[in-house]
Amino acid sequence: MSAVFWKELADHLGSKRFVIFFFLILIVGGASTYLAAQALSGTQQGAEFIYLRLFTVSGGGLPSFLGFLAFFGPLIGVVLGFDAINSEFNRGTVSRVLAQPIYRDWWINGKFLAGITALAIAVASIILIIVGLGLYILGFPPDGAEISRTAMFFVISVVYLGFWLSLGILFSIVFRQTATSALASIAVWLFFTLFLYMLAGLIADQVAPIKPGVGADVFAKHESIRDLILRFSPVALYEEATTAILIPSYRGLGIAALLQEATIPTSPLPLGQSLLIVWPQLVGLVALTSVCFAISYVIFMRREIRST
Amino acid sequence: MPVVEAKGLKKYYDGVKAVDDLDLVIEEGEIYGLLGPNGAGKTTTILILLGLTEPTAGEVRVLGHDPAREPLQVKRVTGYLPENLGFYEDLSARENLLYTAYLNRIPEREARKRVAEVLELVGLAEVADRRVGTFSRGMKQRLGIADVLLKEPRFVILDEPTSGIDPEGAVQILDMIVRLRDERGMTILLSSHLLHQVQRICDRMGIIHQGKLVAQGTLGELGAVVEEGQRLFEVRASRVDEGLLEALRGIEGVVGVEHEGDLIRVRATAEVRPRIARAVIEAGADLLELKGHTYTLEEIYLRYFQG
Numbered sequence: 084m085s086a087v088f089w090k091e092l093a094d095h096l097g098s099k100r101f102v103i104f105f106f107l108i109l110i111v112g113g114a115s116t117y118l119a120a121q122a123l124s125g126t127q128q129g130a131e132f133i134y135l136r137l138f139t140v141s142g143g144g145l146p147s148f149l150g151f152l153a154f155f156g157p158l159i160g161v162v163l164g165f166d167a168i169n170s171e172f173n174r175g176t177v178s179r180v181l182a183q184p185i186y187r188d189w190w191i192n193g194k195f196l197a198g199i200t201a202l203a204i205a206v207a208s209i210i211l212i213i214v215g216l217g218l219y220i221l222g223f224p225p226d227g228a229e230i231s232r233t234a235m236f237f238v239i240s241v242v243y244l245g246f247w248l249s250l251g252i253l254f255s256i257v258f259r260q261t262a263t264s265a266l267a268s269i270a271v272w273l274f275f276t277l278f279l280y281m282l283a284g285l286i287a288d289q290v291a292p293i294k295p296g297v298g299a300d301v302f303a304k305h306e307s308i309r310d311l312i313l314r315f316s317p318v319a320l321y322e323e324a325t326t327a328i329l330i331p332s333y334r335g336l337g338i339a340a341l342l343q344e345a346t347i348p349t350s351p352l353p354l355g356q357s358l359l360i361v362w363p364q365l366v367g368l369v370a371l372t373s374v375c376f377a378i379s380y381v382i383f384m385r386r387e388i389r390s391t
Numbered sequence: 392m393p394v395v396e397a398k399g400l401k402k403y404y405d406g407v408k409a410v411d412d413l414d415l416v417i418e419e420g421e422i423y424g425l426l427g428p429n430g431a432g433k434t435t436t437i438l439i440l441l442g443l444t445e446p447t448a449g450e451v452r453v454l455g456h457d458p459a460r461e462p463l464q465v466k467r468v469t470g471y472l473p474e475n476l477g478f479y480e481d482l483s484a485r486e487n488l489l490y491t492a493y494l495n496r497i498p499e500r501e502a503r504k505r506v507a508e509v510l511e512l513v514g515l516a517e518v519a520d521r522r523v524g525t526f527s528r529g530m531k532q533r534l535g536i537a538d539v540l541l542k543e544p545r546f547v548i549l550d551e552p553t554s555g556i557d558p559e560g561a562v563q564i565l566d567m568i569v570r571l572r573d574e575r576g577m578t579i580l581l582s583s584h585l586l587h588q589v590q591r592i593c594d595r596m597g598i599i600h601q602g603k604l605v606a607q608g609t610l611g612e613l614g615a616v617v618e619e620g621q622r623l624f625e626v627r628a629s630r631v632d633e634g635l636l637e638a639l640r641g642i643e644g645v646v647g648v649e650h651e652g653d654l655i656r657v658r659a660t661a662e663v664r665p666r667i668a669r670a671v672i673e674a675g676a677d678l679l680e681l682k683g684h685t686y687t688l689e690e691i692y693l694r695y696f697q698g
Contacts, residue, residue, distance in 0.1 A: 086493035175477025179538060182441060182471035183494040184463045387444035389434065390475045 087185070087193025088200075095163060095201035104159045105205050109212065111151055116213045118142035120220040131351060134225040135232055135329045137217045148213065149329065152206075152240060153322050154276055157247040159205070161268040163198045164251025166261040167191075168383070173261070175390035187384055195245075195252060195376075202244045203237075210237055228331070231354055235328050239361075242368050243321040247272070249375035256383050275316045283312035317371055324364040327357050392455060393418050394546050394578040395440060400449035402435050402602075409435045410446070411602035417580060422572055424593035425582040426692060432602040433582040434474060437548055440580075441471055454546060467495075470539035474550040476531060480524035484515055484534055487523055488541055495542045509537040513567070529560035536567060547571065548580045553588055561585075565592050590688040598695055605695055614686035617694050621646065624664060626655040627680035628671050635674040642666045653679075 095101050122142040123133060141147040146154070168191070171177040181187065210233060218224060225233070250271060254264035287309040291301050313319035327333045331351030352360075395417040402410040410432045417423045425433050438444040439451060442458030442465055451457060456464040478487045485506055492502035510516045513533040518526070526534065532552065539547055549568065553561040569592050571577045583589050589596055590610060597607035606613055628635065631653055639648045639657055643666075647658035657667060664681055671678045 086490065086496075090490055090493075174480070175473065175475045176479060177477075178443070178471070178473035178475075179477065179491070179535075180494065181443060182466060182469075182473070183491060183542075184466040184496075185494050186463070385445065387438065389438060389443070390473055390477060 084185075084189040084193045084196075087190055088197050091194050091197030092200055095197060096204070100162055101201060101205075104162060105209075108152075108155065108159070108205070109209055111145070111155075112148050112209050112213060113216065115141065115145040115148050115151055116216055117220070118145055119147065120217055123221070132229055132232075132329075132331055133221060134214065134217055134229040135236075135331070137213060138233075138236065139326070139329050149322075149325055153243075153318055153325075156240065156244050157272045157276070157318070158269075160198075160202060160244040160247025161251040161265075161272060163201060164194075164248045165255055165264045165268045167194045167198070167252045168255040169259055169261055169264060170255070172259065172390060177388055178390045181388050188380060191252065191256075191376075191379060191383060195249060198248045198252075199241065199245045202248065203241045206237060206240050206244065228354065232328055232331070232357075235354065235358070236325055239321065239324050239328065239365065239368075242365070242372070243317065246317050246368055246372045246375070249372045249379070253375045253379045256379050256386075275318045279313065279316045279319075283309045286312060314367065317368060320364040320367045320371075324361040324368070327361040328354075331357060333357070333360070394454055395580065396450075396452040397436075397440070398450045400436065400439060400451060401447045402432075402439060402444070403447045408602050410439070413449075413599070413602065413604050415597065415604060415607075417578060419578055420572065420576055421594040422568065422579045422581060422592055424589040424596035425580060425599060426584065426586065426589060426596055426688075427582075427599035428584060428696065431599045433599055434550055435602075436599070437471075437550055437580070437582060440548065441465065441469065467542070468545045470542060470544035470547040472532075472535045472539050472547070472549045472552055474554070476535045478523040478526075478531065478534065481522060483520045484510065484523055484526070484537075485519045487534070488538055491538050491541050497542070505541055505543075506537075509540045512540065513537045514563075529556050532556055532560070532564065533567075536564065540571075544577065546578045546580070550582050551584075552581065553583065553585060561588065568592060586688045586692055596688070598692060600695060606691075610686075610688060610691075613688070613691045617686055617691050621658050621660055622662075623684040624657045624659065624667060625680070625682055625684055626657060626667055626671065626678070627653055628655065628674075629653075629677035629679060630675070631655060632674075635671065635676060638670040638674050639667060642670060656684075 116137050119137050119140040119142050122140055123136060138148045141150065145151075168177075171180065180190065214225065214233065251264070251268050254267045255261070258264040258267060287305045290308050291304040293301060293305055333352075393416050395415060397413060397415040400410055400413040400415070401408070413432070413436060415436070425436065427433050435444065439446045440453055440458060442462035445459050451459070453465045454468055458465045479490070482490070488506045488509065489502055492506060497505065507516070507519075510519050513536055515530060515533055515537065518530070523531065523534065536552070539549075552568070553564055556564065565588055568579060568581065572579055581589065581593065595607065595609055596613070597604050598613070599605070606616055608616070626639075631650055636648055636650065636655070639645060639655065642659070642663055644661035644663050645657055645659045647656075649656050657663070664683070668678055668681060
């Protein structure tokens with residue numbers, strides 16, 4: 084498997100599409116962080132979790148780095164995966180590779196690991212660049228809690244991008260044409276980043292319409308339905324998970340927290356407690372990735388290897 | 392132990408029979424030619440042997456292993472040159488081969504040595520560091536053979552190794568195949584529809600038609616089957632007339648006489664050459680030529696697909 088891993092990793096890091104996307108994120112991420120840092124500058128040292136706010140605060144019309152990664156991150160994951168298998172079929176390399184003594188799942192696993200390593204390298208370097216930029220603008224170093232939360236943010240981001248990578252690989256197995264799998268990947272991306280939010284709102288409005296004078300229970304029902312639907316979206320899961328990690332005072336999701344805001348203390352939670360809040364979201368992300376893998380295996384293991 | 396042993400092999404695609412009740416035995420150290428028109432089931436049979444597709448029914452053993460259940464054991468000792476061969480075009484010939492070597496878990500140093508050797512063997516040593524994207528079809532095919540040899544297989548499957556190659560390149564490849572058997576003792580399964588090439592190098596061959604193996608054996612055996620116990624003699628005489636033809640028809644064992652100009656074809660169930668010679672002389676003509684006809688693979692093949 085390591086042979087597959089190293090070859091694929093070298094291919095990714097040398098590929099034009101990877102370089103293009105890397106610089107795209109770097110530029111936009113850098114710009115949004117710079118504007119956030121501008122907005123935050125003047126804050127004194129000791130202000131709470133200033134480095135984490137670099138990722139979440141938006142300024143000057145640009146979305147925050149977090150929002151940007153949640154929206155465009157999937158595209159990078161998908162781009163690294165959408166032609167993983169079908170291009171091998173189209174090039175005729177699949178017969179040659181699978182005539183070698185390797186298991187078929189090694190091949191998929193090697194490709195996935197190489198993709199996720201490339202993504203991890205990209206995300207890590209961008210986060211480090213942003214922190215460096217913060218250091219330059221703010222003029223004081225991050226403390227331990229900030230570093231550990233940033234590391235956690237990194238891990239969750241990689242898991243999130245890994246889901247999209249595995250989706251891309253799944254489509255590259257299902258569809259014989261690379262163009263089809265690219266379009267299918269983009270369709271899923273648009274569905275989860277745009278349409279599902281509208282759809283969730285629409286369904287919640289139908290089931291529990293909010294009219295003037297309705298009680299808090301209707302409000303709560305409306306919100307919980309919306310949340311329930313959004314929980315199927317990896318984008319929403321990622322946003323919730325990273326919000327809790329990057330905003331230490333964040334205590335919960337949904338209407339309960341909203342209604343009780345006045346009575347809840349706003350002091351920051353320790354990292355362990357924040358993790359506890361987002362544990363279901365994390366498990367959800369990993370589960371979605373596993374589902375993609377399971378389907379990929381089932382289809383690919385029994386597929387006839389004939390290059391056309 | 393035979394290298395390949397297949398019994399009652401079947402493969403159906405949505406009810407269409409691609410391979411239908413096929414029995415195949417390939418012995419160690421022979422070159423076996425699998426012949427048949429496009430779509431006869433040659434490639435499907437090969438894919439089953441490699442475990443790249445599962446048979447609907449039937450038993451297969453390749454060097455004692457079941458390719459569907461123990462694909463790795465089979466692939467460790469089997470080299471496969473697919474029909475539509477592809478390489479990573481951005482990588483050089485050497486890098487492509489090194490990747491194959493690593494997939495076979497050949498250690499780095501040994502891999503580099505073997506890659507240099509096989510590139511030398513197929514005559515690509517000088518272009519080893521050029522991108523494969525710049526290679527011609529014939530060069531890619533030779534690189535494919537290098538790729539197959541890298542793991543030092545005992546059994547090699549070549550699917551249409553000479554299709555789309557110019558005659559000179561095809562001859563080179565065929566010579567290489569014969570050398571593999573002679574010098575390295577490899578067993579080779581070759582599929583092709585280029586009959587004269589198969590005839591030249593194969594020890595035994597099987598004709599496959601609509602998924603069934605309709606005949607197999609050496610060229611002589613196949614010819615004998617086509618003859619159905621009859622032999623064909625070609626006679627050339629200086630003068631052909633009705634008297635001579637009548638005399639030939641009168642020979643015991645002769646079942647048919649036909650002629651075309653001065654060439655007479657005599658079909659008989661026994662060796663009748665001496666009596667033909669006498670009949671020609673007795674008819675007052677000179678005997679110019681008398682020989683037994685040997686069937687070419689092409690004639691045998693066409694007999695199967697026309698008759």
